[in-house]
Amino acid sequence: MGRGIGWTKASRRRAGVSSRNAAFHDGALAGVLLSPLKLTFSLVLGLAALLLCAWILDWTFVFKVWPQGIERLRELLAHDLEQGVALAARQGAGAGAITAPANALYSIVFEATGVHDMGTQFANGAALSIPDTVIRRSYVSHRESIDAAMVGTQLLGVRAAIVARFAPLLLLLYSVGAADGFTQRAIRRACGGRESAGLYHRAKYLQVAVLGLGGVCLLLWPGPVRWELCVPLGAALLGGLASVQWAYYKKHM
Numbered sequence: 001m002g003r004g005i006g007w008t009k010a011s012r013r014r015a016g017v018s019s020r021n022a023a024f025h026d027g028a029l030a031g032v033l034l035s036p037l038k039l040t041f042s043l044v045l046g047l048a049a050l051l052l053c054a055w056i057l058d059w060t061f062v063f064k065v066w067p068q069g070i071e072r073l074r075e076l077l078a079h080d081l082e083q084g085v086a087l088a089a090r091q092g093a094g095a096g097a098i099t100a101p102a103n104a105l106y107s108i109v110f111e112a113t114g115v116h117d118m119g120t121q122f123a124n125g126a127a128l129s130i131p132d133t134v135i136r137r138s139y140v141s142h143r144e145s146i147d148a149a150m151v152g153t154q155l156l157g158v159r160a161a162i163v164a165r166f167a168p169l170l171l172l173l174y175s176v177g178a179a180d181g182f183t184q185r186a187i188r189r190a191c192g193g194r195e196s197a198g199l200y201h202r203a204k205y206l207q208v209a210v211l212g213l214g215g216v217c218l219l220l221w222p223g224p225v226r227w228e229l230c231v232p233l234g235a236a237l238l239g240g241l242a243s244v245q246w247a248y249y250k251k252h253m
Contacts, residue, residue: 058152061222077155084162102157159219166231177239181246196248203245
């Protein structure tokens with residue numbers, strides 16, 4: 001009788017372990033399947049937040065700061081477009097490497113939503129229905145703000161394309177810094193040195209700040225950007241922080 005009870009308890013424990021393992025595998029599988037959706041959702045939210053910040057900044061400078069108004073914003077777009085096309089030409093690419101991302105972003109935000117076609121229709125002066133007339137009045141009253149948002153969106157796309165052209169330089173200097181850090185770590189361990197979790201984490205978080213905040217500042221800066229100066233300096237700083245990070249990596253390798 002006691003043996004039967006023991007077998008029953010053991011079988012229940014095995015069943016509980018099996019159910020937990022099954023739940024773990026199901027959760028892991030769901031995480032793998034949902035991770036692309038989570039990444040896509042995060043990227044869309046990040047892009048929307050970046051666009052909103054760019055629009056607010058552009059509206060502030062166009063209507064409150066710049067005497068030239070939207071013409072100043074168009075000058076910035078022409079300036080960065082010229083620099084981007086010249087950079088792409090030096091790298092052996094055509095102007096489409098810069099204009100295509102800007103046009104794609106504009107198409108997603110304004111053409112896919114119908115705002116671009118709406119402005120074209122209202123500009124033709126064709127006869128409109130009563131609802132379209134109401135929409136036209138609202139569009140006309142906010143036309144300058146919409147135009148500033150359109151130009152600002154193209155400017156953001158151009159600057160994002162320029163930053164992407166510097167990606168090989170960022171990867172190269174990060175790789176050099178990481179290799180230097182691993183070399184320093186091996187030398188220090190051979191000489192009886194110690195790792196530092198504090199320095200490791202500080203360098204890691206500073207890299208995130210350099211890439212994140214630095215990239216956002218370059219994309220949203222309300223003035224001409226000296227790309228040949230700002231991006232290489234940021235890449236050199238990133239490489240130095242990578243060297244410090246991996247030089248004090250604590251885990252055994």
